Amino acid sequence: MHGKIYIIPTTLGDSDIDVIPQKTIETIRSIRYFTVEDIRTARRYLSKIKMPVKIDELIFLELNEHTKQDEISELLVPVFQGNDIGIISDAGVPCVADPGATIIDYAHKKNIKIVPLTGPSSILLALMAAGMNGQNFAFAGYLPVKEQQRCRRIQFLEKRSKNENQTQIFIETPYRNLQLFKSFVSICNPSTQLCIAANITLADEFIKTMTIEKWKNSEPDINKKPCIFILQG
Amino acid sequence: MHGKIYIIPTTLGDSDIDVIPQKTIETIRSIRYFTVEDIRTARRYLSKIKMPVKIDELIFLELNEHTKQDEISELLVPVFQGNDIGIISDAGVPCVADPGATIIDYAHKKNIKIVPLTGPSSILLALMAAGMNGQNFAFAGYLPVKEQQRCRRIQFLEKRSKNENQTQIFIETPYRNLQLFKSFVSICNPSTQLCIAANITLADEFIKTMTIEKWKNSEPDINKKPCIFILQG
Numbered sequence: 487m488h489g490k491i492y493i494i495p496t497t498l499g500d501s502d503i504d505v506i507p508q509k510t511i512e513t514i515r516s517i518r519y520f521t522v523e524d525i526r527t528a529r530r531y532l533s534k535i536k537m538p539v540k541i542d543e544l545i546f547l548e549l550n551e552h553t554k555q556d557e558i559s560e561l562l563v564p565v566f567q568g569n570d571i572g573i574i575s576d577a578g579v580p581c582v583a584d585p586g587a588t589i590i591d592y593a594h595k596k597n598i599k600i601v602p603l604t605g606p607s608s609i610l611l612a613l614m615a616a617g618m619n620g621q622n623f624a625f626a627g628y629l630p631v632k633e634q635q636r637c638r639r640i641q642f643l644e645k646r647s648k649n650e651n652q653t654q655i656f657i658e659t660p661y662r663n664l665q666l667f668k669s670f671v672s673i674c675n676p677s678t679q680l681c682i683a684a685n686i687t688l689a690d691e692f693i694k695t696m697t698i699e700k701w702k703n704s705e706p707d708i709n710k711k712p713c714i715f716i717l718q719g
Numbered sequence: 720m721h722g723k724i725y726i727i728p729t730t731l732g733d734s735d736i737d738v739i740p741q742k743t744i745e746t747i748r749s750i751r752y753f754t755v756e757d758i759r760t761a762r763r764y765l766s767k768i769k770m771p772v773k774i775d776e777l778i779f780l781e782l783n784e785h786t787k788q789d790e791i792s793e794l795l796v797p798v799f800q801g802n803d804i805g806i807i808s809d810a811g812v813p814c815v816a817d818p819g820a821t822i823i824d825y826a827h828k829k830n831i832k833i834v835p836l837t838g839p840s841s842i843l844l845a846l847m848a849a850g851m852n853g854q855n856f857a858f859a860g861y862l863p864v865k866e867q868q869r870c871r872r873i874q875f876l877e878k879r880s881k882n883e884n885q886t887q888i889f890i891e892t893p894y895r896n897l898q899l900f901k902s903f904v905s906i907c908n909p910s911t912q913l914c915i916a917a918n919i920t921l922a923d924e925f926i927k928t929m930t931i932e933k934w935k936n937s938e939p940d941i942n943k944k945p946c947i948f949i950l951q952g
Contacts, residue, residue, distance in 0.1 A: 493847045502742070505837045509737035582846055582853040590850030594914075594928040602847040604738045604920065606837040613815055614726045614835040617823030620815040624857035624885070652857070681827075687837065695827040 488598050489570040492517060493586065495579045495605020496531045498687045499712060503534045505687050510603040511535055519564040519571040521549045523585050528574045549573070550585050558592045565598055577712070579607045583627060583657055609655060612683035612714035615693045616653070619718065623653035629666065636666075640673050647678075648719030656715040663708045666715060667701075674698045674717070681716040684708045721831050722803040725750060726819065728812040728838020729764045731920045732945060736767045738920050743836040744768055750805040752797040754782045756818050761807045782806070783818050791825045798831055810945070812840045816860060816890055842888055845916035845947035848926045849886070852951060856886035862899065869899075873906050880911075881952030889948040896941045899948060900934075907931045907950070914949040917941045 492513055497505055514535050522528035525546045532541055547561050564571055573580045573589065579602075580586035590600055609625055626643055630636045643654045658666045663684075670680055676699035683693040684706070692706065695716075725746055730738055747768050755761035758779045765774055780794050797804055806813045806822065812835075813819035823833055842858055859876055863869045876887045891899045896917075903913055909932035916926040917939070925939065928949075 504742035504745075505740045507738045507740045507838075509735070512737075579843065579847055581848075581850075582843065582856075584853070586847075587850050587853050590848065591928070592850075594850050600848045600850070600926055601924070602844040602919075602926070604837075604839040604844065605740075607840075607843055610812065610815065610840055610843050611835040611837065614812055614819075615814075615823065615833045617814075617820050617825075617827050617833070620817070620820050621860040622858065623815075625855065627854040686835075691834070693833055693835070695824070 487568055489565040489568050490599040490601055491565060491590065491593050492570060492572045493580050493590070493600065493602040494572045494574045495603060495607070496574055496577060498577050498606050498608050499685065501687050505606045507604050510605055513603055514572060517570050517572040518543070519545045519569050521547045521561050521571055521573050521589065523550045523575040524548070527576050531574065549589060553588070555588065558589050561589055562593060562596070562598070565593070579605060582607060583609060583625065606687050608683070608686045608712065608714050609657070611686050612681065612693065612716055613653070613655060615683060616681035616716045617695050618653040618679060618681065618716060619651055620653070622651060623655060625655040627657060629656060629658070636669055637673050640669060644674050644678060644717060644719040647717060654717045656717070658713060658715065660710045660712055663711065663713045664705070667706065667708065670715065670717065671698055671701055675719060679718040682706050682708060682713065683716070684711040684713040686712070686714070720801055722798040722801050723832045723834055724798060724823065724826050725803060725805045726813050726823070726833065726835040727805045727807045728836060728840070729807060729810060731810050731839050731841050732918065734920050738839045740837050743838055746836055747805060750803050751776070752778045752802050752804040754780045754794050754804055754806050754822065756783050756808040757781070760809050764807065782822060788821065791822050794822055795826060795829070795831070798826070812838060815840060816842060816858065839920050841916070841919045841945060841947050842890070844919050845914065845926065845949060846886070846888060848916060849914035849949045850928050851886040851912060851914065851949060852884055853886070855884060856888060858888040860890060862889060862891070869902055870906050873902060877907050877911060877950060877952040880950060887950045889950070891946060891948065893943045893945055896944065896946045897938070900939065900941065903948065903950065904931055904934055908952060912951040915939050915941060915946065916949070917944040917946040919945070919947070
């Protein structure tokens, strides 16, 4: 009998674990094998969860952008031996704008049961709070770093947003947030709506939707803060 | 001083409230004004939350597909009077494939603080568990009911999924699930991946990703069960 794979959300940054549901906490406490994006970050999270055994007795394997396709099957050895494993990324939910999907894809092919657990996702929370179309939306991930390509991509997605009434969601490396903000402000139509959501679930959470025209006079304090950008043309 | 608007997730169907984080529960307990999709459903949920006052002492206003644009400002009267309000939909998170976005849009324009709370979203949980591209995905909501239009839309989105490597997410009215399943199976490419996620977070949760070719021989037991469909061409 194979084990199951639990997809385990973590907090967004250094928040209290009261954003993690009791069912998620109890499931984590029952697991001994973890496949994680970064071992140190995962150990710190599991300390907060108060595991019933010492953290040193848990087994950690790493899964991140350096993991090769042929290493995926090795990560599943504990599952084939009948153990449940938990997948944990550095912040929020694995497999959505975070590593994890390759192992899940492989696991489905091997008929392993996958159980996603509830927890905070900055993308979902930002979308809930944006006040934009939540019946039709797309997450476009990171935009190109090079200016010209980035601008073209923004124009393309702003146009799609308008034509298809599709909300567009983006994420950026925190130290590039202001650069991306400036691109939006300089490229997009003045009437386009832009939601900026920074430090979601933290004490200084900032979520604001305004037109590009209004953002022009009010640069947000988002430098180096985890941030989601949402646009509706 | 204006109140805040809390966007409050509920359980998905009749599950235990252990999928709701402690922080969300405590925030709900502090609120007396609720704008809800359906009053009876909201009262039942708030009973489980164990409010510190009697349910009859709470004030409920309804916000659903029948609410007109000019009624939105009335719903915010308690906020302008300094009270926090909580928005609750029938299942999962408000504003994402559920009512709520119109009031949030209006509230941003009035400079009211919006606070989204963590809880279960069938769309997010299904996407986590699908094993598909989580760096680039779109939620297309409900597909057209009429066969010909539905088929054209599926073909269009399957093609976009392949060309743009964009995962496509759909939802359907539960009694039409099998009809939609049959459309996917008859229209899509045999090698296209389809994830079916039904009764998420409930005891009989079912989540499975296979190729269209394999689904042809294995009709899932999804009739009248809340279900998310995810496709990758």
